[in-house]
Amino acid sequence: MGQSNQEITVNKDFIVGYSPTVLTIKVHELYNIQGEPGAQDLDNLSSINNGISISGYGHSKKNFQSDVFKGKKMSWLIAKNDPNGEDEPYQLRLYSVTSKDPDFTFFPENPLYSDSDNEISAKVVKGTVGQIFYYNIQFIISNGDGSNPKLYQIDPQLPLVPK
Numbered sequence: 318m319g320q321s322n323q324e325i326t327v328n329k330d331f332i333v334g335y336s337p338t339v340l341t342i343k344v345h346e347l348y349n350i351q352g353e354p355g356a357q358d359l360d361n362l363s364s365i366n367n368g369i370s371i372s373g374y375g376h377s378k379k380n381f382q383s384d385v386f387k388g389k390k391m392s393w394l395i396a397k398n399d400p401n402g403e404d405e406p407y408q409l410r411l412y413s414v415t416s417k418d419p420d421f422t423f424f425p426e427n428p429l430y431s432d433s434d435n436e437i438s439a440k441v442v443k444g445t446v447g448q449i450f451y452y453n454i455q456f457i458i459s460n461g462d463g464s465n466p467k468l469y470q471i472d473p474q475l476p477l478v479p480k
Contacts, residue, residue, distance in 0.1 A: 336368025337392035337436070338383050340411070340454060340471070343374070344397050344404040348458045348467060359471055364398075372473075381473040385423060385441045385450075386480050392438040395456055408463055411435050412455040423450045423477060441477065450475040 343362040350358055356379075364373050367383040385391050395411040397404035414437050415428035424439040431437050444450065451474055459466035 337394050337438075338365060338367040338473075339394045339396060340365050340456065341396045341398050342404075342409060342456070342458070343399070344407045344409050344458055345399070346403075347469065348407055354469065359469060363471060365471070365473060378471040378473050382449075382476055383473065384478045385475045387423075387441050387444065387446075387477060388480075390438055390440050391424075391475070392436060393454060394436050406461040408457075408459045408461060410457045410459075411437055412457050412468065413437070413453075414439075415453050415455065417451040417453065417472070421450070422452075423448075423475060444477045446477055446479050448477045450477070 341364045347354060347358065347362040354362075356377075360377050361375050363378065364371065365378055365381050366372075370381065370383070372378050372381040383391070393411060393414060395409055397407070397409055399405070411431040413428040413430050414424075416422040419427065423441045423444045425442050426439075429437050429439050451472070453470040453472050455468060455470045457466045457468050
């Protein structure tokens, strides 16, 4: 399930339907970094795709944006880069989406936590067009038996756009 190493942006005027934001992780490599991984490690070992834009492996996720619309659902999913290969023995769990500003969120609650299907979804209920929601996506990698969990996060953005 390899992703392109290029950062791609597509004309957002051609949005047809809904697509969740999918974070894909090179689990084996990230989990086995000695010490605390830095932002560059996370950028190198993750890809994020919202069906319109992709920030591939090796590209910063800090300025990655997924447009959201008031009254519409936003969802996040997580996947292993190599689920039948070197990533197979690890557990990967989407943990939360958390606002960087505890007094501001587009959603009914903060933080948002993953459900039993390893998905986070919420309807955009707050905010005005033009506002940008700065947040963290947190995820957990652990050994196959669930032991030795490690928490990671990336920090993309959600601009609120007109319908």
